[in-house]
Amino acid sequence: MARPIKNGLDYFPFDTDIFSDRKVRKLLKTHGCKGFTVFSLVLCEIYRGKGCFVLCDDDFLFDVSDKLNIAETVVNETINFCVSNGLFDKRVFECEGILTSASIQKRYISAKRGKVVIDAKINVFETENPVNVAITEVNVTESTQSKVKKSKVKESKENVPITSNVIRPIEELAQEYLGNERLCNAVINNKKNRIKDLAHLKNRIEEFVETLEERNTFVKTEEDFASHFRNWHLKSTQTVNNNHIDKIPLV
Numbered sequence: 321m322a323r324p325i326k327n328g329l330d331y332f333p334f335d336t337d338i339f340s341d342r343k344v345r346k347l348l349k350t351h352g353c354k355g356f357t358v359f360s361l362v363l364c365e366i367y368r369g370k371g372c373f374v375l376c377d378d379d380f381l382f383d384v385s386d387k388l389n390i391a392e393t394v395v396n397e398t399i400n401f402c403v404s405n406g407l408f409d410k411r412v413f414e415c416e417g418i419l420t421s422a423s424i425q426k427r428y429i430s431a432k433r434g435k436v437v438i439d440a441k442i443n444v445f446e447t448e449n450p451v452n453v454a455i456t457e458v459n460v461t462e463s464t465q466s467k468v469k470k471s472k473v474k475e476s477k478e479n480v481p482i483t484s485n486v487i488r489p490i491e492e493l494a495q496e497y498l499g500n501e502r503l504c505n506a507v508i509n510n511k512k513n514r515i516k517d518l519a520h521l522k523n524r525i526e527e528f529v530e531t532l533e534e535r536n537t538f539v540k541t542e543e544d545f546a547s548h549f550r551n552w553h554l555k556s557t558q559t560v561n562n563n564h565i566d567k568i569p570l571v
Contacts (some may be wrong), residue, residue: 329431332367335495342529343405343491351398354390358398359407361388362419372428373420373442376413406489406538409444418442423492490538493545494529498522503546513550514557524553 338344347355361384366374374380376399385392399419402408408419425445429436438445498504498521508515515521528549532538540548 327371328369329367329371329428332363332427332431337495341491341495342526343407346405347398347402347407350401351394354388354394355398355401357388358384358390358395359402362399362402363424366419366424367428371432371436372425372438373412373418376417376419406491412442412444416441420444422488488539488542490529490532490540490545493540493542494525496542497546497549498525507550513553515553525549528552 335341339348344356344359347359351358362374365380365384366372381392381395381399384390385395388395399408403410403413403419407421409421412418412420420442422445425438425443429438429445498518504518504521507513507521508517515524531552532540
């Protein structure tokens, strides 16, 4: 008899720069260590169980409360904050009562080497090509690979590959931008950009993200994020005696 297929993972990556994520810092500031512990346990339950989502019902709230010895009201408040703060997808939570996110689904698909498809109702990673089937292990055929294959990269103005057509959270895009060593070096080495070093670039990226959030912009494509940041930065550095560079219109 064949072994049943295991959807969940035995472990998942824990980013070393997680505390650089503004959403996580806001969670810590609002709900403290208890809030972060709740968030961490929810991630464990997601990856351990279905792999990229979990149904957040009364039983789930009880289980989290019981495992951490934290009041259910605190667990519920923390989860609601995580949803409103963008750590979990708001639309899927409100419509389906499910906790998931684009980054969670991306890591899960990567861990499974593309051998999964995600129900269109909760799919927030592949917004361009949603798949209307339940989460399940599938044979890797040519057609399936085309659904999970990343978009063909294009050369940016800094001559570094940037994926163009995947809509993702701006916080996640900012982290990946700064994690792209080739791109960062190209931006810093371009004298026109007037970027002194990596610390200066990181500071400018954070200011750019704050500008987007103030304008209620929380998602972009990778190409748009890179090109709009460059245009915003160049315009702001060309503005003389402007103490509010984050108010400069985006191009």
